[in-house]
Amino acid sequence: MEIIKLAWRNIWRNKRRTIITASSLMFAVIFGIVMRSMQLGTYDRMIDSAVRQYSGFIQVQEKSYWKDKTIDDLMPDSMVLRQRIAKLDGVIDVLPRLESFALISSGNKTKGAFFQGIDPVLDDQMTQISHKVVQGRFLEKDDDGVLLSQRLAGFVNINVGDTIVLLSQGYHGVTAADVFPVRGIVKIPNPKLDKSLIIGSLKKVQEFYGAEGMLTSMVVNIKSKNNIDMVLPEVTKIIDSGSLVALSWTDMNKELKQQIESDNGSGMIMLGILYVVIFFGILGTIIMMTAERRKEFGVMVALGMHRYYLALIVFIETILLGLVGAVTGGLISAVIVAYYYNSPIHIGGEMKEIYEQFGIEPVLAFSKDFGIFINQFYVVLALLFVAVLYSMVKISGFKIVDALHS
Amino acid sequence: MSIIEIKNLKKIYNENSEIPVHAVNGIDLSFEQGEFSAIVGPSGCGKTTLLNLLGGLDSPTTGEIIIDGVNIGDLSESKLTDFRMNNIGFVFQAYNLIPVLTARENIEFIMHLQHKPKKERLERAMALLEAVGIGDRAGSRPSKLSGGQQQRVAVARALASKPKFILADEPTANLDSKATEKLLEIMEKLNREENITFIFATHDARVMKKARRLIKLEDGKVID
Numbered sequence: 335m336e337i338i339k340l341a342w343r344n345i346w347r348n349k350r351r352t353i354i355t356a357s358s359l360m361f362a363v364i365f366g367i368v369m370r371s372m373q374l375g376t377y378d379r380m381i382d383s384a385v386r387q388y389s390g391f392i393q394v395q396e397k398s399y400w401k402d403k404t405i406d407d408l409m410p411d412s413m414v415l416r417q418r419i420a421k422l423d424g425v426i427d428v429l430p431r432l433e434s435f436a437l438i439s440s441g442n443k444t445k446g447a448f449f450q451g452i453d454p455v456l457d458d459q460m461t462q463i464s465h466k467v468v469q470g471r472f473l474e475k476d477d478d479g480v481l482l483s484q485r486l487a488g489f490v491n492i493n494v495g496d497t498i499v500l501l502s503q504g505y506h507g508v509t510a511a512d513v514f515p516v517r518g519i520v521k522i523p524n525p526k527l528d529k530s531l532i533i534g535s536l537k538k539v540q541e542f543y544g545a546e547g548m549l550t551s552m553v554v555n556i557k558s559k560n561n562i563d564m565v566l567p568e569v570t571k572i573i574d575s576g577s578l579v580a581l582s583w584t585d586m587n588k589e590l591k592q593q594i595e596s597d598n599g600s601g602m603i604m605l606g607i608l609y610v611v612i613f614f615g616i617l618g619t620i621i622m623m624t625a626e627r628r629k630e631f632g633v634m635v636a637l638g639m640h641r642y643y644l645a646l647i648v649f650i651e652t653i654l655l656g657l658v659g660a661v662t663g664g665l666i667s668a669v670i671v672a673y674y675y676n677s678p679i680h681i682g683g684e685m686k687e688i689y690e691q692f693g694i695e696p697v698l699a700f701s702k703d704f705g706i707f708i709n710q711f712y713v714v715l716a717l718l719f720v721a722v723l724y725s726m727v728k729i730s731g732f733k734i735v736d737a738l739h740s
Numbered sequence: 741m742s743i744i745e746i747k748n749l750k751k752i753y754n755e756n757s758e759i760p761v762h763a764v765n766g767i768d769l770s771f772e773q774g775e776f777s778a779i780v781g782p783s784g785c786g787k788t789t790l791l792n793l794l795g796g797l798d799s800p801t802t803g804e805i806i807i808d809g810v811n812i813g814d815l816s817e818s819k820l821t822d823f824r825m826n827n828i829g830f831v832f833q834a835y836n837l838i839p840v841l842t843a844r845e846n847i848e849f850i851m852h853l854q855h856k857p858k859k860e861r862l863e864r865a866m867a868l869l870e871a872v873g874i875g876d877r878a879g880s881r882p883s884k885l886s887g888g889q890q891q892r893v894a895v896a897r898a899l900a901s902k903p904k905f906i907l908a909d910e911p912t913a914n915l916d917s918k919a920t921e922k923l924l925e926i927m928e929k930l931n932r933e934e935n936i937t938f939i940f941a942t943h944d945a946r947v948m949k950k951a952r953r954l955i956k957l958e959d960g961k962v963i964d
Contacts, residue, residue: 343841638822
């Protein structure tokens with residue numbers, strides 16, 4: 335008779351209690367996995383819409399640019415530097431950009447906007463912005479037209495083929511003013527950007543600002559955001575540290591980082607409270623199991639079973655009980671997560687507006703990171719380990735004669 | 741030849757209180773191989789306490805118990821557990837079979853603890869079940885067996901480890917007369933044919949009648 339078989343049979347002695355305990359674990363695991371998946375998936379989506387599709391995870395800038403973001407603090411566009419950075423491990427490419435503010439005017443409507451000059455081919459590899467064109471077409475290399483974000487276009491009442499006037503201050507105080515045909519309308523996931531973004535070809539934007547051959551930044555397109563800690567120091571080594579600086583997205587978007595950290599913290603506290611409640615449920619079951627089998631434990635030790643062996647059986651029983659709940663919960667969660675990963679929840683009504691006020695895309699996305707499942711599994715295992723200590727202590731200390739007469 | 745020697749054995753409960761209880765009060769006894777003995781006396785006379793001490797389930801306040809030359813008081817808990825497993829069989833009043841194991845598995849259980857090979861365990865368990873007359877109930881769990889059948893499984897389990905002697909505490913207390921008769925017949929046969937030593941603690945007249953030696957206890961002392 336194998337020890338696992340004995341332990342397995344023992345947990346089914348009281349079917350109802352086992353089902354209730356395993357179910358509580360199962361629901362905790364489902365709640366834990368689904369909640370974490372939704373949190374992390376939504377954070378990923380927020381980072382993706384605010385970082386990958388806009389600033390990139392790493393940027394090289396002129397040292398004083400980030401503080402004031404003035405058009406006068408530009409860096410020269412160096413193909414040599416771009417190529418050196420692009421050759422680093424974990425780097426896909428380096429995107430040159432020139433961006434500043436401008437007044438957009440059409441008819442009698444005027445609005446402050448953000449004018450971004452990009453290399454349409456290189457930028458699209460990272461942001462896949464061409465897929466977000468909802469009207470008209472994407473920019474061509476050195477295109478003299480622009481793309482307007484959807485809400486901005488709506489505000490100034492512009493359609494594809496119309497012309498807009500942009501007015502701004504250019505490099506070293508020159509006046510920047512020009513007329514641009516609208517090639518297309520793009521839907522930007524980040525609501526804040528969607529209200530203010532104008533995209534032009536780098537060459538045309540450089541001409542507009544009178545900053546030929548100059549950039550506000552080089553965006554380092556990396557393979558995964560998890561590579562930042564590896565790539566950033568290498569980029570820093572390559573650049574001219576006297577005048578240039580390499581910044582990560584957390585330096586450039588502290589607001590988003592803090593928002594995620596704060597939300598993540600409150601989620602963890604909720605999960606912690608849930609698991610404390612579940613822990614006492616498990617502990618209750620273990621206390622009952624230990625108390626009602628005291629006599630049996632006495633018999634087993636009287637017959638010649640060592641206490642450590644008895645403790646091992648009870649330990650395996652507890653782990654099996656936990657596995658029944660955790661594995662079932664994990665499988666159900668996997669189905670839920672897979673469904674919502676493919677069909678994220680789009681928030682509507684007033685909540686949508688609240689999300690947008692905070693500049694967050696009103697979508698609850700899910701992550702299918704296997705680490706979420708593993709972490710919940712470890713938490714359950716840790717709870718079981720702590721709870722089973724009660725049985726271990728009782729088994730190591732009972733008197734055989736007292737147990738036999740209990 | 742004595743297999744058990746008890747010297748000046750005492751067990752005092754609540755020793756430091758105002759009213760200490762002398763459950764076993766200075767007993768000197770010995771048991772020979774092949775005995776079929778009963779420790780008898782009124783309730784509270786110390787029968788079960790003496791049996792527990794003999795089985796190494798409890799420790800005496802003073803005195804010695806020497807089994808086959810080994811003073812069990814000198815053994816560590818771990819060695820005493822092994823000693824019980826290899827030398828002493830137990831039959832309890834309430835059968836105390838493991839409810840999730842079948843009759844055969846209950847008997848195999850102790851041989852599993854002795855690390856006996858599976859084939860040997862299986863063969864011996866079946867042989868013992870046949871010996872106690874319930875070979876056909878090998879696959880039944882205790883809840884599907886009558887009290888008499890459960891106690892016969894308990895006897896088979898006690899024999900499984902090939903112990904030097906079997907301690908049976910009120911083995912017939914929960915059985916009807918027919919089941920008692922059958923159980924005693926089986927144990928007597930095992931004693932007679934295989935020279936297995938049985939020591940009972942009982943106040944059942946039917947057991948006393950079968951026993952070849954009666955040890956009468958009163959107030960923790962042997963009076964006869």
